[in-house]
Amino acid sequence: MKSFKHLRMKKIFFLLALLPAIAFSQQDLKTSAEEFVRNYYKLFQEGNIDLLKDKFAEDAQFILAHGQVLPLRETLQSNFEKNRDSIANYKIEIKYIIADITAPNSAFVTTSCIESWDRLGKTRSQELFEIYLLERTGDSWKIKKNYFNENYPLVFAKTIEEEYQTESSPVIAKLRWAMNHIWSLTSYEIEYFKKIGSSAAKAGTDVGKRYAQDFDKPTGFNENVAGGFIWFFQIISPYVEVLQRDGTSLTLKISAPIVDKSTDVTSEELFIFDRNVWTEIANYLESSFEMTVDGDYWIITINKKPE
Numbered sequence: 001m002k003s004f005k006h007l008r009m010k011k012i013f014f015l016l017a018l019l020p021a022i023a024f025s026q027q028d029l030k031t032s033a034e035e036f037v038r039n040y041y042k043l044f045q046e047g048n049i050d051l052l053k054d055k056f057a058e059d060a061q062f063i064l065a066h067g068q069v070l071p072l073r074e075t076l077q078s079n080f081e082k083n084r085d086s087i088a089n090y091k092i093e094i095k096y097i098i099a100d101i102t103a104p105n106s107a108f109v110t111t112s113c114i115e116s117w118d119r120l121g122k123t124r125s126q127e128l129f130e131i132y133l134l135e136r137t138g139d140s141w142k143i144k145k146n147y148f149n150e151n152y153p154l155v156f157a158k159t160i161e162e163e164y165q166t167e168s169s170p171v172i173a174k175l176r177w178a179m180n181h182i183w184s185l186t187s188y189e190i191e192y193f194k195k196i197g198s199s200a201a202k203a204g205t206d207v208g209k210r211y212a213q214d215f216d217k218p219t220g221f222n223e224n225v226a227g228g229f230i231w232f233f234q235i236i237s238p239y240v241e242v243l244q245r246d247g248t249s250l251t252l253k254i255s256a257p258i259v260d261k262s263t264d265v266t267s268e269e270l271f272i273f274d275r276n277v278w279t280e281i282a283n284y285l286e287s288s289f290e291m292t293v294d295g296d297y298w299i300i301t302i303n304k305k306p307e
Contacts, residue, residue, distance in 0.1 A: 033099035033107040105136040127153040187260035200269035208280025221304040226250040248304040
């Protein structure tokens with residue numbers, strides 16, 4: 001028994017002696033993962049595509065905020081070729097890089113930065129929030145997955161004290177506010193037309209004819225008309241469901257907007273106004289347009305007109 005206790009104590013002391021080395025190794029991995037991503041951003045800023053591609057695992061994936069999964073290597077190559085001649089003075093300002101070692105040979109690295117560039121004579125910028133899944137082979141890290149999210153930045157001058165600085169609002173919050181704002185403006189517009197003696201129906205038709213002038217004649221129903229309306233309704237409605245779609249027709253279900261209560265406008269007037277606006281646009285695009293009410297939703301049907 002004495003011998004067993006002695007052996008056990010030696011084992012405990014041995015493990016305790018190893019703890020600083022294990023901790024140091026973890027810290028080393030954490031630092032190297034953060035430096036790997038920092039160097040990756042540096043190469044990205046320099047536009048060094050050949051060295052960048054060496055940072056990827058063979059099956060590396062690029063995952064967008066809305067869930068689309070793309071091959072990272074090919075996506076990066078395509079973006080570089082597409083923007084090579086139109087972008088200048090590209091810069092990345094890193095806000096933070098934080099690594100978490102999740103296994104002996106893998107790490108999650110969370111980053112936040114602001115990128116800026118010149119394009120067509122204008123300086124543009126956006127905020128990036130990314131998560132990198134790294135895998136380690138031998139002495140080098142490789143990017144396995146790149147989770148990507150972007151936002152419009154809220155930038156504070158360096159002279160402003162930290163207590164007066166706030167985080168940029170999430171994209172979905174900005175979109176929700178913008179949707180509500182669109183419908184408030186539409187309500188104001190209808191109210192104005194009513195005051196000058198024009199009904200919601202006539203105002204919608206007149207406005208629709210004016211909007212239609214900004215559209216090019218469609219080259220095809222599927223992409224130019226159906227695709228365009230699907231894109232548009234995602235901007236103005238928090239819920240869009242495609243009920244039917246083929247080469248000549250499209251049926252959608254969207255959330256019915258709420259009328260601004262501060263205006264002298266009814267839900268029916270808002271419905272009639274928008275129906276007539278979109279009817280004129282569809283008509284210009286050589287399509288028919290129908291819209292009905294289904295509880296809290298609007299059902300929209302668009303058909304290509306016979307040639």
